[in-house]
Amino acid sequence: AQKITQTQPGMFVQxxxxxxxxxxxxxxxxxxxxxxxxxxxxxxxxxLIYQGSYDQQNATEGRYSLNFQKAxxxxxxxxxxxxxxxxxMYFCAMRELQKGGANSKLTFGKGITxxxxx
Amino acid sequence: DSGVTQTPKHLITxxxxxVTLRCSPRSGDLSVxxxxxxxxxxxxxxxxxxxxxxxxxxxxLERFSAQQFPDLHSELNLSSLELGDSALYFCASSxxxxxxxxxxxxxxxxxx
Numbered sequence: 001a002q003k004i005t006q007t008q009p010g011m012f013v014q015x016x017x018x019x020x021x022x023x024x025x026x027x028x029x030x031x032x033x034x035x036x037x038x039x040x041x042x043x044x045x046x047x048l049i050y051q052g053s054y055d056q057q058n059a060t061e062g063r064y065s066l067n068f069q070k071a072x073x074x075x076x077x078x079x080x081x082x083x084x085x086x087x088x089m090y091f092c093a094m095r096e097l098q099k100g101g102a103n104s105k106l107t108f109g110k111g112i113t114x115x116x117x118x
Numbered sequence: 119d120s121g122v123t124q125t126p127k128h129l130i131t132x133x134x135x136x137v138t139l140r141c142s143p144r145s146g147d148l149s150v151x152x153x154x155x156x157x158x159x160x161x162x163x164x165x166x167x168x169x170x171x172x173x174x175x176x177x178x179l180e181r182f183s184a185q186q187f188p189d190l191h192s193e194l195n196l197s198s199l200e201l202g203d204s205a206l207y208f209c210a211s212s213x214x215x216x217x218x219x220x221x222x223x224x225x226x227x228x229x230x
Contacts, residue, residue, distance in 0.1 A: 035219070043206060045221035047120075091161065095219075105151060105174055106210075106219055108161040 003027065004092050004109035011114045013082045020067070021077040021112050023092030029053075033095040034075040035106060036066065040088040048090075051075060082116045089113050121145065122222035124209050130228045136197040139225045143190055143211030149173070150192040151212070151219060152184055156205040167192055199229045 005024045013019040025034065036048040051059045051066045059066045067076040079086055090113075093106040121144035131137055143150050152164040154177075163176035167186035178184075181199075186192040196203060206226050210219040 037221070043226070044120075044223050045208060045210075047218050047220065050218060093161075105163040105166055105176060106153075107163070110160050 003107045006109035006112050008112050018080045021090050023075045025073050025094050029096045035093040036077045037091045038088045084116050087116045120220040122220050124222035128226050135199050139194040141192045141209030147211035149212045151210040152194050153208040154205045204229045
């Protein structure tokens with residue numbers, strides 16, 4: 001079963017406007033983490049933001065915020081004041097705890113392409 | 119710069135050959151993860167090492183193997199290469215707290 005779902009087609013946003021990138025997830029673990037990564041055309045994976053399943057408040061990192069709705073199993077990324085450099089592929093990922101609480105692999109969604117228009 | 123280094127950046131080779139990809143994690147990180155990114159499969163987890171021991175395996179082919187050395191660097195060995203192995207291979211590392219996985223710049227493998 002698909003654990004991370006990103007179904008939006010390519011997204012477009014006008015420079016300086018806000019944009020929301022959708023992500024839904026599926027897990028039966030009570031403890032998990034949700035991540036967003038940015039992958040520009042150069043190929044590197046850049047960590048943006050993290051939300052733990054027990055975190056009471058939505059995570060924020062500069063212009064990035066995560067709209068975490070636990071009951072709906074969604075973790076949407078909000079980018080405020082879009083910049084031309086935000087044009088990239090964005091991946092949502094989930095980490096579930098392995099047995100013994102060890103560090104765990106990430107499961108990624110298929111990604112969303114964001115294009116920022118001047 | 120994430121602090122994770124990967125070499126080489128690009129690798130072009132022929133079918134049937136064997137290659138080794140190298141990764142050095144961030145200073146102090148004990149966990150190393152290998153991921154494969156291809157057009158058809160997306161980003162997939164291959165294997166994880168923690169302080170020299172294999173911790174988890176994902177969709178890693180039997181032709182592929184990895185190890186983590188005492189100095190914590192890791193190598194991913196790909197053998198009997200096929201055209202379909204062409205992909206971007208990422209290494210990532212994390213702290214024990216694991217709130218972030220830091221990715222290296224990747225190695226782009228092209229099999230001709």
